[in-house]
């Protein structure tokens with residue numbers, strides 16, 4: 012839950028990077044940590060196993076600038092992607108303001124991606140949060156690998172869209188990040204659907220990492236406007 | 237279903253009231269530092285001696301620690317888990333639930349005892365719970381009408397991310 016501190020003039024928001032094990036969530040945070048000025052970020056905390064798999068979470072606080080005299084502080088968390096860590100994964104979602112789903116583009120990870128996406132919906136619903144009405148972006152990571160599936164296929168499997176029932180929201184809305192594509196659109200059947208915006212990334216080199224972070228942060232701040 | 241986690245706010249008035257309660261507690265039990273952290277891991281107020289560690293990191297770990305222990309207690313069948321104690325070589329800390337919205341952390345050393353801290357903690361937590369509950373109620377009412385603090389700032393938000 013975003014916390015607006017009028018005393019210190021800060022807006023604090025919580026972003027969670029979700030997705031299957033080894034998808035590159037921790038790598039995203041490590042890249043942000045390396046690239047932003049030390050004065051605008053705190054320590055990177057990793058609660059991990061001895062083999063560097065996330066056990067509980069990674070945490071990185073970053074300041075993204077000032078709006079209306081308020082410092083915007085984002086708390087970035089990753090969850091452990093491995094299936095059996097669901098109890099701790101769910102704890103991290105508490106109070107989340109925006110979600111980044113880091114998918115592993117490799118074809119043989121498709122089942123793991125889908126399982127993790129379903130698990131995200133389920134865990135959010137248990138807190139009473141509706142993911143389809145919250146800031147949510149999808150990152151297709153590991154685009155550098157030869158075994159990466161085409162984006163269209165990934166979109167179809169992981170981001171098919173959810174139904175838009177409200178009449179006032181049933182209108183074409185262009186995807187600001189992909190010219191010629193739409194976030195809300197009408198299917199041939201007449202049904203209106205909305206999708207999350209998506210980014211391609213190679214987290215190990217940092218490609219797409221900041222595009223993703225900026226997009227989700229912007230969506231979160233816009234919920235306060 | 238609600239859209240997502242609601243936002244809440246801390247005003248200078250809230251901060252004063254909370255800090256006063258925390259400072260009184262520190263005096264009464266001779267502990268040296270107290271922090272109030274929200275359940276989401278954000279630091280709300282710090283009172284007493286400034287701790288030597290990074291407070292942001294500390295707040296995050298506290299919230300995670302507390303919620304993990306909360307779940308553990310539930311597995312064991314305890315329904316109202318409300319405090320947690322960690323004993324260090326020189327410093328100890330006592331964590332306590334505040335209105336299920338925040339966690340009060342009291343840091344103390346050999347200048348006092350766990351017994352005394354626990355004794356004084358109870359009324360202090362009650363007082364802080366009252367303040368936090370009022371903050372929550374206020375924001376719940378306001379949240380309904382969505383008084384956006386960044387209303388009309390869309391352009392500014394866009395510029396921030398250019």
Ligand SMILES: Nc1nc2c(ncn2[C@@H]2O[C@H](COP(=O)(O)OP(=O)(O)OP(=O)(O)O)[C@@H](O)[C@H]2O)c(=O)[nH]1
Nearest residue numbers: 032033034035036037038065091092153213214215
């Ligand atoms: N080739 C390639 N490898 C990547 C990329 N991003 C991450 N990796 C590698 O994938 C492995 C797993 O990355 P992590 O960031 O630890 O994955 P995670 O999602 O945090 O995994 P869990 O903590 O188990 O949930 C590491 O060896 C990374 O170096 C990428 O874009 N391309």
Ligand SMILES: [Mg+2]
Nearest residue numbers: 036037064065
């Ligand atoms: Mg990880």
